[in-house]
Amino acid sequence: MAEPIVELRGVGKSFHEGDRERVVFRDASLSIEPGAWVFLFGRSGSGKSTLLNLVSGIDLPDRGEVRVDGSDLSRLSERERTLFRRNHIGFVFQFYNLIPTLTVEENVLLPLELSGTLTPAGRRRAAELLDAVGLADRGRAFPDRLSGGEQQRVAVARALVHAPKLVLADEPTGNLDAQTGRQVLDLFQRLLRPAGTTLVLVTHSGEVASLADRVLSIKDGVLVDAAGVPGAGA
Amino acid sequence: MILWRAGMRNVLRHPWLTVLAVLGVALGVAVVTAVDHANEAAQRAFRLAAETVAGRATHQVVGGPTGLAEDIYRRMRVELRVRGSAPVVSGHLQLAGRTFQLIGIDPFAEPPLRSFSSRFADRGLLTTLMTRPGTVLMLPESAAELRLERGATYPADSAGVRRQLALAGFLEPPDQVSRVALASVLVCDIATAQELLGMVGRLSRIDLILPDGAEGGRVLREVRAILPPGADIVPAGARAGALDQMTRAFRLNLKALSLLALVVGMFLIYNTMTFSVVRRRRLIGMLRALGVSRREVFAMICAEALLIGVAGTVAGLVAGALLGSELTRLVTRTINDLYFVMEVRRVPLLPGALWKGALLGVAATLAATMPAALEATGAPPRAVLSRSQVETRRRxxxxxxxxxxxxxxxxxxxxxxxxxxxxxxxxxxxxxxxxxxxxxxxxxxxxxxxxxxxxxxxxxxxxxxxxxxxxxxxxxxxxxxxxxxxxxxxxxxxxxxxxxxxxxxxxxxxxxxLQADVYVTSADRGGGRYRPPLDPALVRRLSVLEGEALVTLSRRVRIEGAAGGTELFSLQVPERTFLRYPFKEGDPARAWSTFRSGAAVLVSEPYSYRHHLHPGDSVTLRTSRGERRFPVAGVIYDYGSDTGIVIMSRAGYLANFADESVDGMSFTARPGLDLARLLELVRARVGGEQVTVVSNAQLRQATxxxxxxxxxxxxxxxxxxxxxxxxxxxxxxxxxxxxxxxxxxxxxxxxxxxxxxxxxxxxxxxxxxxxxxxxxxxxxxxxxxxxxxxxxxxxxxxxxxxxxxxxxxxxxxxxxxxxxxxxxxxxxxxxxxxxxxxxxxxxx
Known part of the structure; x- marks a missing residue:
């Protein structure tokens, strides 16, 4: 059996809100196989985004261990975690988070530049991805000229351009209408599945659960398999 | 590069904010550069002029208020055979509305000393200069500027007397530096200068080039032996240094004010950069999530600041050059009013001021950016950091x-x-x-x-x-x-x-x-604080008014010494007036008798502060009978000179300085005579003489x-x-x-x-x-x-x-x-x- 690409062991995480302490994870454990699609459901504020932050090394657990592709993130320095993120992880956000001062093409090329792989081959890949998401002709446009759906497609292209092993998506369809949301998920299907890229996706919407290999939810600070989620196929 | 592009486009997307930030840096840099330039230009112009005029002289023989007797030079040349020596008569005169320094030299003694006289190859010119009285040389540029032509005659005013000067030819300085220094200099034969400046038979100083070592020491001792008690030999650099020192505090004050403008400018940059960071906190969060490291974010912010800093600095240096010439004029005017007369013209922006301005502008921008850049770096890589969180952190x-x-x-x-x-x-x-x-x-x-x-x-x-x-x-x-x-x-x-x-x-x-009603001084202001003496005949004519008014005579001179000069103000003053002087230390009534006799002097507050003198201490002055110590009888408030003055009674001055001249008179009407009538009486006796007659109110207003x-x-x-x-x-x-x-x-x-x-x-x-x-x-x-x-x-x-x-x-x-x-x-x-x-x- 292959080594898990994401592994959480006994993770605890809480936040201070004023004088109160809000516990998000009490004792969370999780293991995700390479190439698996894991969808995380939960109410607002249940800690879904915190999980993504922990897995991407943006945040560190109070206790326990987060391992991604064999690396224990808690043992890495801030800089090492940043480099790890830039090289191995692709991010798709609910609000697209394209850099407003960069063109569509530049947005897609940015991860390549950051990882020092802005080669002719890299540029070709970016062009192919823009073509794949149907925006080949919009490369020179700035993000504010694009619709929400188009922006999210650019974000998908950006998340995949450096061929990450793991893609983290934070409610990628949350800001889109049903049809546009489906187009984005189709893109994931077309681009991630054949490459065997692992996807961790946070969502509210039960409709998308059918695409997942595994569905999780957070209950009382613990990650549980949520077979009962409507439409969940796991 | 893509990352940099994001930063640069951010700067361009808010052009107004960027322009304001650039403007803030530019203004700060401009003020600092301009003040620096003005200070430097004034200082350099003065030093250059002093050096060019002093030439390679190592020492100068200086005399008392009336200079040196010509005979001393003759004895040095003939008896002691001191070859490296040249006599100088110098003073100020007005020509075509500008003040010039007139330097009278002996062309035959000059060549080893002064660079501007090294080209007296034109024997014809030399002959004209020496044989035709009233002939002078000047720079061709200055002549062109004032539209003066070679060979023509022009009126010039000196010591209240108008005379005709002929422009015999042009000075040909060997280099650009001397050219700048000689912009306001007229050179003539020594006899012409003596006549124009009313110093017949006298010299202002004798410049010497003494060899190093024992030989120099021997010549120095020999020269000193033939000097009368009122004369002394001083190192040539000492005078320039002392004048430099004199304006130091003034220049420092200006510099501090200009730095204040830069501090305010730094606030501006700090504000702009902090805002730029805070406004983009979300963007920075996104970049961090995508894997941009802290160092890269830090570098991006700093690069932006550098762009603003460099643009502002360049603009500031250009503005500083423009502002600099105007400030130079103001600084020169103040120095002329307070310290000594000097002309500063067309000084190109000095590299020192430029570098300082550039460095300060860029460094200040970067320093002001640091807090913002650090804040950006510290931002957690979450996509959303709320405004309130920023405020909470600040709070x-x-x-x-x-x-x-x-x-x-x-x-x-x-x-x-x-x-x-x-x-x-x-x-x-x-x-x-x-x-x-x-x-x-x-x-x-x-x-x-x-x-x-x-x-x-x-x-x-x-x-x-x-x-x-x-x-x-x-x-x-x-x-x-x-x-x-x-x-x-x-x-x-x-x-x-x-x-x-x-x-x-x-x-x-x-x-x-100022207690008297009417003041008479010579009209010449060319010498800065020092005025040429009044015509003795006029002094006698005016002294006849003794019956109608209390008359005082005064003289302001500079006593040169190794440690620079001392301003000595001597006056004949009635007891009633003396007792009302603004004493800071000492008792006027007790000071009066020793002051009147000339046994003791008063010093002004700045003089007392600079030399740590108080009543009971004494001041050493080089008199015509050699160095003498004068007890200090009191310290008085005086705001006329920041280097301070020594005040002596006229009796004391006459006894110690062999100078009977008077450069100021005042008249206090006796009871029964009104001011208008007194003015009338004085003006009637003055006649057509070029002197200034002012009432008390006018003088106060002028001051x-x-x-x-x-x-x-x-x-x-x-x-x-x-x-x-x-x-x-x-x-x-x-x-x-x-x-x-x-x-x-x-x-x-x-x-x-x-x-x-x-x-x-x-x-x-x-x-x-x-x-x-x-x-x-x-x-x-x-x-x-x-x-x-x-x-x-x-x-x-x-x-x-x-x-x-x-x-x-x-x-x-x-x-x-x-x-x-x-x-x-x-x-x-x-x-x-x-x-x-x-x-x-x-x-x-």
Missing amino acids: RLLPLATCGGFVLIAAGCGLFFTERGGIVGGFLGLFAVIVGYTLLVPAAVMLLSALLRPLLETVLGSLGRMAARGVVVSLSRTGVATAALVVAVSAGIGVGIMVGGFRLTVQNWLANW VEVFDRTFAITGVLRMLTMLVAFVGILSALMAMQVERARELAVLRAIGLTPGQVWGVVCGETVLIGLIAGLLSLPLGIAEALVLIYVINLRSFGWTMQLAITPAQLGQALLLSVTAAFLAGIYPSLRIARTSPALALKEED
Whole structure:
């Protein structure tokens, strides 16, 4: 059996809100196989985004261990975690988070530049991805000229351009209408599945659960398999 | 490169904010560069002129007030065979409306000494110069400028007498440096100079080139042996050094004022960069999530700042060059009024001032950016860091900043009480107090907003309440903007009170010092503080008025010495007048008898401060009978010279200096004679002589005019600092309003009219102006106290009165509110015009 690409062991995480302490994870454990699609459901504020932050090394657990592709993130320095993120992880956000001062093409090329792989081959890949998401002709446009759906497609292209092993998506369809949301998920299907890229996706919407290999939810600070989620196929 | 592009485009997307930031740096750099240039140019022009004119002389033989007897030179040449020696007669005269230094030389003795005379190859020219009286040489450029032609004759005024000068030919200096130095020099034969300057048979000095070592020492001893008691040999560099030293405090004061403009400019940059970071906190969060490291974010912010800094610095240097020539004129005028006559013309921007300005501009920008860049780096890589979180973090720093402020103020005050710190210590202390005070500003803004809220609420209703809350809610913005305004306005108050107090002090002093009704002096102002003597026949004619008025005779001379010169003012004064002199130390009644006889002298306050002299100590002066010590009978207030003067009775002067000339007379009408009649009597006796006859009131007014002229440059710098602050507050308010566009658009969407939005924004800016104005009052007064009791005392040794008028403070308050209001107009209009739909479409 292959080594898990994401592994959480006994993770605890809480936040201070004023004088109160809000516990998000009490004792969370999780293991995700390479190439698996894991969808995380939960109410607002249940800690879904915190999980993504922990897995991407943006945040560190109070206790326990987060391992991604064999690396224990808690043992890495801030800089090492940043480099790890830039090289191995692709991010798709609910609000697209394209850099407003960069063109569509530049947005897609940015991860390549950051990882020092802005080669002719890299540029070709970016062009192919823009073509794949149907925006080949919009490369020179700035993000504010694009619709929400188009922006999210650019974000998908950006998340995949450096061929990450793991893609983290934070409610990628949350800001889109049903049809546009489906187009984005189709893109994931077309681009991630054949490459065997692992996807961790946070969502509210039960409709998308059918695409997942595994569905999780957070209950009382613990990650549980949520077979009962409507439409969940796991 | 893509990452850099994102940063650069951000700069270009907010052109107004960028322009304002660039402008802030530019103004700061321009002021510093211009002042530096003006100071340097004046100093260099003086040094060059002194060096070119002194040439390669190693020593100078100097005499008393009337110079040296010609015979000394003859004996040196003939008896001692000192070859490296040349006589000089120099003085000032006016030609074609400009003051020139006239240098009379002996062309045959000159060649080894002076570079400008090395080309006397034209024997014909030499013959003309030596055989035709009244012939002079000048630079072809100066002649062209004044439209003077070779061979033609022009009237020139010297010592109140008009004579004809013929331009015999042109000077051909060997290099550009001498060319700059000789711009205001006329060279003539020694006999011509003696005649023009009324020094027949006398020399101003003898320049010597002495060899190094034992041989030099031997010649020095031999020359010294034939000198009369009133003459001395001084090293050639000493005089220039002493004059340099004389203006040091003046130049330092200007420099400090220019640095203040830069400090205000730094606030501006800090504000701009912090805003730029805060506005992009979300973007920075995104970049961090995508894997951009802290170092890269830090570098990006710094690169942006560098771009602004370099652009501002370049613009500032160009503006500084333009401003520099104007300031050079003001500085030169002040130096001419206070110290010595000098002309500074067409000095190209000096590389030293340029480099300093450039370095300061870029370094200040980067230093001011550091906090913002660090904040950006510290931001966690979450996509959303809310505005309130930023404010909360800042607010947590508030107690620390406040404590730091108090510590800095205490440290600054400590420096004021450490005498050994000198002027530099005084300025350091002042800057510590200013910076410390600005750290207290955010806390004070919170407090004052709360206090002023009811007032705004009464005037503007709920909009007023919103405005007051807006100031506090965005404290990280408003705090800095207010602090910048506080620094600028307080500088205005501080300098204003200082100048006002000084002016009042001078007026009071003049009332005590100038007691006579009518004054007569020679009309010639070419010599700066020193005037040529009055015609002895005229003095005799005027002395006949003794029956109608009390007559006093005076003479102001400079006694040269190895350690520079001493200004000696001698006067024959009635006891009644003497007893009313403004004594600081000593008792007038007890001082009178020793003063009158010439056994003791008075010294002015700055002289006493510089030389640590008090009644009972003594002053050493080189008299015509050699060096003599004079006990100090008293210290009097005097604001005429910051280097200080020694005052001696005329009896003492006549006994010690073999100079009977008089350069000033005063007349106090005896009872029964009115001022108009006295003026008439004096004018009748003066006849057609070129002298100035002024009444007491006119002289006082003229003195105050000189005073005001002296401080004109201070006024200019004050205005420039205010301008920097204005740009600062404009940029801070614009930044704040751009950032709040969404919030204000929501207000518009829920039904506020453009006018009401305008009201909220303007209410906020006026509140900032009011708070800044109020906060600048205590700091301004504190600055005035430091300027008066620490800086000026340590610089010049002057005691000044402190006069704070409510009008001054009211003006400052008004200025602050107006500046803030004006700065708020554009952003508020922009916001009010923005369509709510448009603002809401943009993501937050």
